[in-house]
Amino acid sequence: MSSPDVAVPGAPAVPHGPVTVLDTREAYLDAVRRIAEGTGPVAVDAERASGFRYSQRAYLIQVYRRDAGTFLFDPPPIGSFDELDDVLRNEEWVLHAASQDLACLREVGLDPARIFDTELAARLLGLAKVGLGSVVQELLGIHLAKEHSAADWSTRPLPQAWLVYAALDVELLVDLRDVMTQLLTEQGKTAIAAQEFDAVLNREVKAVRAEPWRRLSGVHAVRGGRNLAVARALWEARDEYAREVDTSPGRLIPDSSLVAVARNLPATKKDLAGMREFTGRASRSQIDRWWNAIEAGLASEDLPNLRGTGESIPPPRSWPERNPEADKRLKTARPAIAEVAEDLNLPVENLLTPEFLRRVAWQPPEPLTADGIASFLEDLGARAWQIDATAQVIADAFVEAAQTPEAAHEAGS
Template sequence: MTEPEVQPLLEPREGIPPVIEDPAALEAVVRAFAGGTGPVAVDAERASGYRYSGRAYLVQLRRTGAGSALIDPIGCPDLSGLDHVLEDAEIVLHAATQDLPCLSELGFRPRRLFDTELAGRLLGYERVGLGTMVEVVLGLRLEKGHSAADWSTRPLPEAWLRYAALDVEVLIELRDALHAELDSTGKLDWALEEFASIVAAPGHPPRSDPWRRTSGIHRVRTLRGLAVVRELWALRDEIARTSDLAPGRVLPDSAIVQAALDQPRTTKALTEIAPFTGRSARRHLRDWLGAVNRARGLAESELPQPVGQGDGPPPANRWADRDPAAARRLAAVRTVVAALADAHRMPIENLLQPDAVRRLAWEPPADLSEEAIAERLRGLGARQWQITLTAHPMAKSLERLEIKGEV
């Protein structure tokens, strides 16, 4: 069987729109989009890997009757006027959770959402990147060569602007096709519940001890070494914030971890760790060494302590030794979720969050009835459609273990 020909999408249908860089031009866009109809396609470009913050450096929109718009948030940092006229519109995003924080910083906060990436996951598409989805669903090929560019660059090259405009060019058509497929497969209500949950989700609070997320920190086995990681991470963060650079461009995580392992005592020893010889890192050699020395001079009581388990269950690979009954419960409910995910053609993590599965198995309700399981899942953040699908078979599976005396 011959596969249908894929058509390259090379130019926006109305050409590359001008970049909106001042409030007067933005006001004209607000009026145009207020007069448009139907869903609004939205995308944002950041400078991840280049700049310190996750702010947007370009916002793209498209709506029937309004065409496309490219807005420069440096010149137009307040999109609350646009947000106001679109408050009743459905906003179409791809991978919404990536763009919503930087859009919120600009005063743009969707009330209704359609996430084309999440729709693809619920429909069982194996690859859900925007380019792949557009190609598979619409038969069009998007050029994705500038997705990792430094969008803080000014002026933005024409090729980048073309790429940005094309990202919203067919997003509404993609939304319409996926909406129809969700409807025909009986998954539309599930998707709408998921989208509403994203909109309603509170913002993430600042992480506690963010330095503990340093890549490779598991190699550091001593409290003194952890102190070195903490000091170097804090110094790097300060330099990165002041310079508006991505932390990894100041000093990579690998250098922090190696310094924690070696704990060098001189700048010469420090430069024997290769990443410290980079142009950016060399500017601060004395500061890096000072951070290592501060960690070395801390009293025992000042050293960071190992992370406790918190309120969650221990790692699942320890359950068989710590609580064999819980391990059997986990195996049983995981089997249920995997079978349901397979039957409904979607990733297991979208059918039910893995953390909810683990917590239910570790600490189930005393009553293993369907109603009690449903209530426990609801308390763990499961959506109603997930509870409807999983509570009954989970209860039956756990009840069978109870009858056998294995729980």
């Protein structure tokens, strides 16, 4: 626990008092009692070990509430956080980039009913930079160092400097929320923000990708079904081992090494071990595992489709040849949407998800009307305010695209 008095406006952050981690059920339950006696919204953050561990579990959870203080919890020894969830269930939770933390918070039993996302609010307010440090500097006049954001939070014991950093991540969030609430009101965006926060909170968990191995960076350079089968087998072998040892896959064997092997197909295990491009701390210690994967890929009768599963529409750069009408629609609608975003002082991607615009441009509803566009966007997951701001604009742009000289010439040919 620590004191929330960490900085003064207009000056660098002042030295922070010692921070301790609560790692027993007794200490946790005492903290729950104290948090229950606090007042107002509760600031919450979680630290994972992304890039170090396979899992995305929380290795530290920070909570701050006025009149209670700051509490840092060590989730593994504490286990369930159901008691804290019961206390805070109906309170407003303040998080920065909530979508990054909700999954690991829910994993331990922390599931808010109402949130305020300061990162998303910064986007809606049109701030140029939306990282927590930048937003705190601009709106509170406080310098917030972010040097430990990419640390391995599974480290034990956690260094005191990291704990201070973690405490500061929540101790300013409620003040930030108060300032942002006022600014959202002044810009007439309170209702928009409420819809966006609710969308983040209720967003469905993404379905597991049909072919997750295609996320392999550089796999587009692998030619031939047999080579792709080897790439798939290597990715699956690495993923299985990474899960087994709870280590980020890329720290075992980098993507570039798997791609190099799939492209060059070594003839023997010795050739594999001799490849300069085949690197990583598990490249030689698990050489049998990788060679078995190569042999499995070479023997596979289920060769991957060269173009993938078709889960997404083609990239826009291919549209002029593959779907020229869609290309015209997209190129006409984009500047129109950008103009609306500028008028609202919003980033274009927050006004409307770019993928939504691409999908409706690729195959728009028939007949082409604003209501049809609105229904299409709603099915994709667009919020009501986004649909109100863009459906008519998109419909008008698509009609304009169909009336261009090029489109008229093609229609008559």
